[in-house]
Amino acid sequence: MKQQTLVKIKSRINNWGKGKADVQDAQVEISRGRSLAKKILMSEYFVLYLTILYLLVLTPIIPRLWHPMNIQNVLSNMWPLLVVAIGQTFVLILAGIDLSQTSVMAMSSVVGAVVMTSSVDPVLFTKSPLWGIFLTDQGGLMGSSPLALPAGILAMLLVGLIIGFLNGFSVAIFRMPPFIVTLVSMMLFSAMAIFLTKSENIRHLPEAYLQISKTQFSVVSMSMVIAIVLAIVAHITLNRTLFGKRLYAVGINTTASEISGVPARRTIITAYMVSGLCASIAAILYSSRLEMGRPTLGSTLFIDIVGANIIGGVSLSGGKGKVTWTIFGVFFFIILANSLNMLNLSFYVIDMVKGSVILVAALLDVARSRIQKAQN
């Protein structure tokens, strides 16, 4: 009897030991799982993994997602958004924001079209303040000239640079909040674009200009080349140049960077000019695709631009952001919009889903920052 009791006790002790080991194993597993989750969450490629997962989940539901024509649609929607989003990345790294990018697009497309158009309808434009000076029965300022295309594109880029300079100057020199500066500039230049054209679209742009969005060599389009070249230049600028390093420094702490000798004002002005320039390049891609200069071009795009950046992981608090993240963010955003369209959901549902995704991305940004702080 005593022996039986002893065996039972021994067995309990053994089992208790095993149980303890099991618990320890489980704890190790959980900790490994948590650390993997943390690793994935903190990974630079988090959004890319998410996109791949999203595509895998959706593929059985939407087989046409991988149709060559749909891939072409996704890509053609992606390039102009990527271009304008890269410009926004520069400003976000500064802990700023550029709300005026949409108005830069509208103004650029109007100014470019005014320079390039080969004919306009007098019925529509006689009340425009541009009529008789920049617009006539014979078309735009350089409508019949072979230089219309380069002059038009140059004018568009100048518009972006000038508006960007005005924004940057106000933020850097007068120390005005970027939000209010770019909000006012958005209102001002959007209204100006509508005023100049009396809300009319300007068509009859040169064929060479329209080819910018149409030229296609297999899957490679002219828009793709422009966007990728811009992305590479922006990536090198941020990672390999002094300006890039200064941008991050100013974004993390403007005062500290100034004390350290960083020309913060010049850096801020340049970043806003880059943002304006990118918006005007995007205007070229969008307006050549729509075959017209539109005073309302891009008016609904702002949430897509900032949303793609936030989804990519570019921080609204500044000092954090990469061009590759923006590319992932734009890719995910475009795939999301495309797939929701392919699911034939209503417009309202699509916007609600997009909004929710941006909100989740912003929350993730906060979570990642906390984890990073804890690790440091």
Place this chain on the structure above:
Amino acid sequence: MRKGIVVLFILCLLVPSAIFAAGAQESDQVTIAFCFQDLETEFWVAGHKAITETLRENGIKVIEKNANEDANRQLEQVKDVITQGVDGVIIIPQDGESAVTIAKTCNEAGVPIGVFNRPPSDKSAKNLVVVANNEVIAEAAVEHMAQEAMKLGRKVHPAIMVGDLGDPNAVGRRQGFMNVIEKYPDLWAYEPVEIPTKWDANVALANLQSAMQANPDIDFLFTSSDFLFPVIKSVLAPLGKWTTIDDPNHVILAGLDGDVTAAQLLEEGYIDATGVQNLFYEADLMIDAMLEAINAGNGTPDKWMDDPGFALTQANLDTRAEEMWGWVLYKERQ
């Protein structure tokens, strides 16, 4: 870890392709995408209902897309539905210019496209277009207004609430108004006042208020769309000018569309006339032409179809009211 990512990526590319190949069987049901810019007025809501219901009654699958007044988004939506393999596309475009670009995209894909009630700004693309003869309809409505003005035995001060002139409908309506202005040069005390609306109620309200302050004697007002009657009422009522046709302070009023509000105001005697677009007829014309093109395998049909329309006035209200779509809906609601 990196190897895992590469494997995942390759799987991501291969699996869907296999699934796509397996799921490539198409259904025999005809599918038509209906892409509209928005449904901000009664006319477009009724047009949307007429088209979608008629299509579904004919056993056709309808994919609906709302571009929320964004021409670029509408272009992307049309490209998406083409990818989905629709048999035809019907659009209400944001404006005449974007209609051309979108129609060209459909032409390239060999998918028939119909443009409903807002015609392309030129004929460079091939499309089915159903459009009301805006100039003739507006002229008929304004002619009735002029006849009423002549009964006053004095000159009147005319004004027109102009739509977005990027929309050929607005251009046609303005022209119909101007035709009558030119026809009776002795009837007008002043040049007509043109009040821009951009097809936007807020813009219309602000500009009408300004116009009435600058020209308080305006007593002959034509609105290019019936959806602006509530705006007109909100401006004229405080001035004591929102009155029935038998009141000496009455501003001679007419619009164009033939919507439910106009039907009610005609019955109550607040407005003199409205130009009527035969919405149900237009929907039938479009759907018949689209189905004909699909059945014939014609990917680029090119046909402009006119809705002659008419003016419903206080004079012919008893005999022709039932022909107005807004009247029918108004009576149904009652």
